[in-house]
Amino acid sequence: MSAPAAPTGSGATGPAPTGPTTAGPATAGPTTAQRRRGLTLQELVLVAALGVVFGFLYWALVQAWAWLQLAMGPLGDLAQHVLIGGWMVVAPLALYIVRKPGVGIVAELLAATIEVVFIGSPVGPMLLLVGFVQGAGAELAFTATRYRRYGWGVFVASGVTAALASLALGTVRFGWLTQDWFAYRVGLELVSGIVLSGILAKVLGDALLRTGVLDNHAIGRAARAARRGDGGDPGAAPAPAPQQAGA
Amino acid sequence: MIEVRGLSVRFPRAEGPVLRGVDLDVADGERVLLLGPSGSGKSTLLRVLAGIVPQTVDADVWGSVRVAGAPVVVDPARPGGTDPGQAPGVTDVPTLARRVATLTQNPADQLCLPTVRDEVAFALENRAVPAEQIGPRVHAALTSVGAGHLADRRTSELSGGEGQRVALAAALVADPEVLLLDEPTALLDPVGARDVADAVRSAGARTSVLIEHRLDELGELPARLVVLDAHGGVRADGATAVVVLDEARALAAEGVWLPLAAELRAAGVTSLDALAPDAGPGAPGAALPRTTAAPLLRAHGLGVRRGTRTVLDGVSLDVHAGRVTAVLGLNGSGKSTLLHALAGLLPGGPDAGTVTGARVGMVFQQPEHQLLTRTVRDEVAYGPRRARLPDVDGRVERALREHVLDGLADHDPFRLSGGQQRRLSLAAMAVCDHEVLVADEPTFGQDRRTTRATARALTALAREGRGVVLVTHDLRLAGLVADDVLVLHAGRVLAHGPAEAVLADDDVLARAGLRLPPLLAAWRTTGLPLRPLLEALDARTAGSPAAQPERVA
């Protein structure tokens, strides 16, 4: 049993790799084809896991929060806008990692499903609608860049669009527009959206990238491509791999 | 059934390939054991056979692979092979799963549905088996692995051994042609491991490829052995009984666990008695004499209840400076809970008992749970910095060296392999100034080489004058490092005394459900002192210390 010469170094004259080693990770098989279509199982489970962890932490936080809200009287209702960004962060984080159209909405929908079905939410299935609207809002900024740029500016913009979408829905549900403090609500929600949703998503995504858990997702591939040295702005995502472009 | 030609695999961040030019043919019904040092690509080979690498896990792959007739990796140089994006011939993972089943280490990673019935039915549903046939087949699969009584349980309530048997049933239920087994018993206690190993063996005459470390505990091995070398190539391939002896010396030097006969061969002796000259009295490593001084830590009458279950009941233990105590027992006997209690991590109560004395540092069973920082260096430096100890850098460098973590200082701790993480959490605790250190399974998932390093580190801590308590399933490790052994059963102390005396007490071991591995059973017949004997054996089988460094995962 003699093993043939191993491929030593890139560009060796040994057996040809099944994939181009210079551009994008060489992968064989239909996963590449799957990547063109919707979300892979890996991506869906990742997004569900994000929803589970944030749903759980948010749930634990809200347990303590409810009584604080009561103690604040009329201001308690305003205070909800401070935390709202933390609930919406799943969408930009999922987009940052997976980098496909619709992921922001799917992420919020899965997170809301887990909240409604398994954790239990007093808002009930209305939360699915809330998730859809917030996810769509957060995704808008990324859609505008055609899912190609992931710099700080896009995340801030995503926080703004998410906050505006969330405000619009809240206005329909609770009639905020005819209240006195609408401007405060807008201000708080924008700040929360920018900081706890947009910026936090970028910070978390970068920290997670370092740990290696995202190596097999678009964010990890983009980081490797950037490292291989097209010298591009590391914050900006390189264009999707050629085989994805036809999507 | 399996046909591998010129397979090479390189992961994107790695410097070199993890597999190089592997050729492997496995005939229908043949069972193969795969051995090799850490980082030799054993798991990667299995994941290629299942299609996971490179379809789900990114990697560059060369060569060609067919499994159960299905093309899994297609060489573009051959007809039909083209751009990987098209790769017309390649079978995707779910389709391949109709013929190939996989079982890995951890039930928590494999049981994905809320009930046992759902879990086992899942593979049949995915093959569109008519609903009325599913029930009987689920029942048959569960029965065949001795888990028929678990059918109505929730997956979240299963023990490790039960979960692993259910995962095996879920893999076997669809009657796969090929079974890929990646250390299916690695996380189980000796009893659970034997149950699962028996279930795997009786799984029918399927083609199978097995990675397994506990070669000495699990009975009959597969007939054929393939050995990978540290560079990811095939070094030997043949009948297990022959190859394991032929390769014994090299395997032992590379840190691979071996059956007793092979280990003796590696040590160049025919029986343990021949080691008597090395293991005489006064040999290195004789325990410090038991002090009469007051203990560093005194635990008295510890009791813990969870719901209606008694986890610990009246456990007392003194931890002395300079001594290592090993806590032995099956899963659920209260070992980990005892460590939590010693570390002061459990709430008090009227019947909780008392723990008095020194501050205790604890190394948890799952090392990643203890990680706090973003580099290995910061991780080790965390405690000394918080305690404002002098010469933090020096301490960190020494600790990294002692725990075989050199070269990893700037890595993110989460990127390390499980074994490296385990050594890191021990290193991070050792550099702090706790008088007592307790460690929960510090050698889980370690190969021989790194187990030895961990054993040395634990012994060194005791030499410094600290008290050390460790929980382990590995009786050999207990024999190597422990001065005292405490045996727990159902939350109560069955025995507590000098290691040699307890490990020689058949009655206690039987009542605790423990079984001596063949090496320790053989030691009993020699009349030699245990620790020097084990050290002599290790010294004779160890390779050069400058063996191949581990790869980063």
Place this chain on the structure above:
Amino acid sequence: MSGVGFGRPLAHDSVLHRRNPTVKLAVLLVVSTVLLAVVDPWTPLALWVLALVAVARAGRIPWRLLLRAQLLFGPFAVSILAVNCVTRDGPVVGALGPFEVTGPGLAIGLSLMLRTLLVGTLSVAFVLTTDGARLMTSLHQHVRLGARPTYAVLAGYRMLEQLPERWTTIRLAQAAREPARARRQGSAPAWLRAARTGRGLPDDAARQDDAAPREWRARRGGGTRLPVSPRALARAAFTLLVVTLRQGERMAVAMETRGLGAGPRTVHAPVTLDRRDAAFAAVTVGVCVAVIVAAARLGVLASWGSTFG
């Protein structure tokens, strides 16, 4: 919230337990959407009272449990009342601290508060009578939710079941990383001195700890105090996230290697959907409509247009 475990219904059987979970979810969504347009207090009040009685009987949910559930979303409901009272234009009818309470504010506030209690009650009843995993199966079966999203959520459920224990373990494991004590100036660590003197814990080490009553310092009794600084909590949360994501990656592989996504599939234990579910939906939505019609007849029904129109 259910007290049994995430996603687990109360252990008994009831009419509500037996209804198709997708139908229950849809009915709940319809009712809460319709109520968005209602802003008078009387309509949601009537529906809330009806809902409490209905779920207590049809779901056999103990009153004690229902009342405790109200406490969960009560604070949220009350704060909605409070904020509406003091932020809407209209004739002043009272004061709340430094704020003036207006008539329309009070009416709308009460309406939104009662709506919150109503939807909260129905949602709790839904969770207490519905097996989450069966709901996912039903969504897969009856509304053609794809196999991959269905099983991604179910895998998420398995992760969720393990989170509380994992969180506790991580918090303890990280707390155990704190060093024994900040070293005092010029003194060697106790274990070092123990080694030098060849004795157990030296006397001066005990003396060094002022709180030690005698030679030994008792630590048992209060349990350990976990650090609650935002930094410690954030570290634990990050570790929880990493560990769970890694588990998710392996679970996705496990599901793929058992054939998920290989084409058409069957369901081994289908969820039933029959005429009784249609009757349940008709009755529930019918009662809701009837109450709204009655409120309109009585002249108490109000919507956003009619309030400020």
